[in-house]
Amino acid sequence: MSRQVGPERSYEEMQGDTGPGTGDPRPTWRQRLLLQTSRLLITAVLVGSAFLLLLGLSSLGVIGVTSRSTMSSVFSGVITGLFTLTSIVLTINQLVLSRVIASPDELEGRMDGTVEFRRRVERAAGVPESPIEPGAFVLLIADALCEHAANLREAIADAEADDGSEIETDTDTDAGRQAHEELTDYADTIDRRSTSLAENLDREGLDTFDVLKATAYVHFAADIRTGSRLEEKYGTDLPDATIEVLRETIDLLKTATVARQYVKTLYIQQDLARLSRHILYTGVSGLGATVLVALLYAGQGGPPVGPDALLLVVSAALALAFSPLAMLFSHAVQFAMIAVMTESSGPFTPKEELPNN
Numbered sequence: 001m002s003r004q005v006g007p008e009r010s011y012e013e014m015q016g017d018t019g020p021g022t023g024d025p026r027p028t029w030r031q032r033l034l035l036q037t038s039r040l041l042i043t044a045v046l047v048g049s050a051f052l053l054l055l056g057l058s059s060l061g062v063i064g065v066t067s068r069s070t071m072s073s074v075f076s077g078v079i080t081g082l083f084t085l086t087s088i089v090l091t092i093n094q095l096v097l098s099r100v101i102a103s104p105d106e107l108e109g110r111m112d113g114t115v116e117f118r119r120r121v122e123r124a125a126g127v128p129e130s131p132i133e134p135g136a137f138v139l140l141i142a143d144a145l146c147e148h149a150a151n152l153r154e155a156i157a158d159a160e161a162d163d164g165s166e167i168e169t170d171t172d173t174d175a176g177r178q179a180h181e182e183l184t185d186y187a188d189t190i191d192r193r194s195t196s197l198a199e200n201l202d203r204e205g206l207d208t209f210d211v212l213k214a215t216a217y218v219h220f221a222a223d224i225r226t227g228s229r230l231e232e233k234y235g236t237d238l239p240d241a242t243i244e245v246l247r248e249t250i251d252l253l254k255t256a257t258v259a260r261q262y263v264k265t266l267y268i269q270q271d272l273a274r275l276s277r278h279i280l281y282t283g284v285s286g287l288g289a290t291v292l293v294a295l296l297y298a299g300q301g302g303p304p305v306g307p308d309a310l311l312l313v314v315s316a317a318l319a320l321a322f323s324p325l326a327m328l329f330s331h332a333v334q335f336a337m338i339a340v341m342t343e344s345s346g347p348f349t350p351k352e353e354l355p356n357n
Helices: 011-015 029-036 039-059 068-100 104-125 134-161 174-201 208-216 221-234 240-296 307-341
Strands: none
Touching (some): 029 307, 039 307, 068 240, 068 307, 104 134, 104 240, 134 208, 174 221, 174 240, 208 240, 208 307, 221 240, 240 307
16 A cells, blocks of 8 residues: 555646646736846936936926025035945955855856856756756756656556556555646646746847846746655555656756746846946936036026026936936846745745746
8 A cells, every 4th residue: 555645635626826837827917027127227217217207396396496505415425425336346256256256166066066056957868968048948948858768657557557566555546547648747847837938038138137047937946846756655666667757857846946046046147237238327427417507507697598408408418418327227126036036945935936926
């Protein structure tokens, strides 16, 4: 008889703890907005909104732009704040450089670890060498998972067809049927999940962010846990060949989870470098515009432009000065969403990481 580990639960019930294993996760509108929307578009929307808000309040007389002393104080504070952003850029650059600058021993250790990881994937996939592009590499893992799922179904079928090595509780009994159903459902779910991932990656021109988006909505933590539970539950009744395929599948699922975390690391490092560059671009532009408008108020007769034009000039300058903060905000919320959605790197999946949360 199969030994019972805890209360009897089907594979569907196990999957119910972390959401349906459909292999076709549907992200929420909030996840699409914060993760997939262009950072430049979000920045442009924030800066445009600030411009319209300032222009509207100025036109209604809620705020004034004619007082020389008041505007001089405002622009002085803005200029000081823009200079302060320099320290943020330096901090971001230090964070990026700390990950890429190391001693020869440290670099060699990282290289050896990466090479060993690639070799594990190559052995599991049965290929002589793995691709160097992140998208093609994760696609190789997804295809290997589909193959392992097929091998697991084949091993289950062989175990039932072979009278000498079938599941000890014959499939005519309730326990035998349950073992067959749970193992088959497990293989089917891994196949659906992996096929969905492979379809999202099987195209040309993928960058690191495209790979991250494809993997962010695929969660193998429940499959790792369920595979270990099935091995413990039916390990003494399954033939050695079936157990071996099940263990190889679990190991490959762990490898897929590590690969997802590594893709996340690559993207964040690249995006932090882009963020520091964009903050510098927008900061210098905002500083230049702010200084020029401040000089308009330095003349003896005040700003040499009419009231309507002054409203436009001041609103545009302040909105442009706000652009570095808008850029920082747009990247920060994306980093936070990535962290929430890809936090799991082991046998646990936080509720916040699921597609429907």
